[in-house]
Amino acid sequence: MDAYVHVRGLSKAFPVRRGVGQVLRGEHPVVHAVRDLDFDIAQGETVGLLGESGCGKTTTGRLLLKLVEPTSGTARIGTRELAGLKGAALRDFRRDVQFVFQNPFDALNPRIQIGRSLAEPLINAGVPKAEHADRIRLVLERVRIKGVELLERFPHEMSGGQLQRIVLARALVLEPRFIVADEPVSMLDVSVRAGILNLMRDLQDSLGLTAIYISHDLALVRYVARRTMVMYLGSLVEDGPTEDVISRPLHPYTRALIAAVPLPRVSQTRDPLPLRPGTPDARKVGAGCAFVNRCPVAIAACTAERPPLVTLPGGRRVACHLMPAATQPRPPVTLSPA
Ligand code: SF4
Numbered sequence: 001m002d003a004y005v006h007v008r009g010l011s012k013a014f015p016v017r018r019g020v021g022q023v024l025r026g027e028h029p030v031v032h033a034v035r036d037l038d039f040d041i042a043q044g045e046t047v048g049l050l051g052e053s054g055c056g057k058t059t060t061g062r063l064l065l066k067l068v069e070p071t072s073g074t075a076r077i078g079t080r081e082l083a084g085l086k087g088a089a090l091r092d093f094r095r096d097v098q099f100v101f102q103n104p105f106d107a108l109n110p111r112i113q114i115g116r117s118l119a120e121p122l123i124n125a126g127v128p129k130a131e132h133a134d135r136i137r138l139v140l141e142r143v144r145i146k147g148v149e150l151l152e153r154f155p156h157e158m159s160g161g162q163l164q165r166i167v168l169a170r171a172l173v174l175e176p177r178f179i180v181a182d183e184p185v186s187m188l189d190v191s192v193r194a195g196i197l198n199l200m201r202d203l204q205d206s207l208g209l210t211a212i213y214i215s216h217d218l219a220l221v222r223y224v225a226r227r228t229m230v231m232y233l234g235s236l237v238e239d240g241p242t243e244d245v246i247s248r249p250l251h252p253y254t255r256a257l258i259a260a261v262p263l264p265r266v267s268q269t270r271d272p273l274p275l276r277p278g279t280p281d282a283r284k285v286g287a288g289c290a291f292v293n294r295c296p297v298a299i300a301a302c303t304a305e306r307p308p309l310v311t312l313p314g315g316r317r318v319a320c321h322l323m324p325a326a327t328q329p330r331p332p333v334t335l336s337p338a
Pocket of ligand 1: 251253290292298299
């Protein structure tokens with residue numbers, strides 16, 4: 001079966017502010033936010049995109065929704081190639097894809113009532129006005145919000161949990177087929193996060209949505225996604241079933257990431273991999289592996305050549321020169337029953 005999301009060689013570089021010396025030398029430095037992404041996502045699949053701040057997760061989501069244009073590479077969502085989409089085709093595409101923003105307090109216009117915020121996507125998509133009330137009623141049921149009087153409130157009159165449900169409703173009112181959720185609960189109180197995540201999981205199942213959850217939070221990704229892709233400084237470094245990635249992380253960065261995070265129901269007798277001191281800096285990525293300055297097991301080839309993302313027996317994908325040899329010696333982490 002064809003993938004619903006099909007990405008090949010997708011890259012995005014942003015220009016950075018030039019220093020005086022660079023201006024004098026006529027240089028135009030760029031930072032590579034995303035480099036050569038290759039991945040497929042099946043229809044109805046939920047994938048977690050995991051990595052620390054600045055690793056390119058959000059840029060990847062924005063590229064997939066055509067909110068920014070790639071520097072190179074291709075992406076296809078459903079049957080639509082994103083390159084060259086414009087006019088009516090772009091408007092149709094925008095109905096089928098939606099972004100769920102990180103901060104519900106910023107995602108809604110504070111000066112307009114909730115009802116108007118929900119109607120806006122319908123107006124912009126040219127949905128006949130006669131359908132608006134039914135569509136809004138249905139989507140409020142879906143996000144489990146009761147009371148049409150809420151439609152007359154302004155965002156500041158609602159709680160964070162209610163607002164995130166409205167943000168979800170706004171994303172779903174056009175009945176999209178693909179959503180990108182960017183840290184969807186990170187700004188909410190812990191007490192309401194589980195409710196929103198459960199709701200999102202239920203909606204995905206009932207509506208058959210294809211989804212990417214962008215997060216730095218391993219526990220969140222584990223909760224919502226059966227498959228996880230790990231990014232580091234713009235590159236995909238590991239991709240596989242979430243429980244496999246957690247119980248047997250293969251890439252040195254993933255190993256360090258997993259070992260650093262306490263997870264419920266995962267034995268803490270994990271294989272720690274202390275990183276070399278250093279901070280990730282996308283401006284300093286050279287010709288080799290982006291992780292080389294922090295990797296404790298780097299070899300000479302790592303500074304000279306970028307490791308390709310290779311598919312291992314069983315389907316896991318890892319970008320490391322030590323693969324597949326590094327997969328052999330370590331026993332799996334024990335997962336206790338859910
Ligand atoms: Fe470490 Fe080299 Fe593997 Fe990069 S390619 S993760 S530097 S061993």
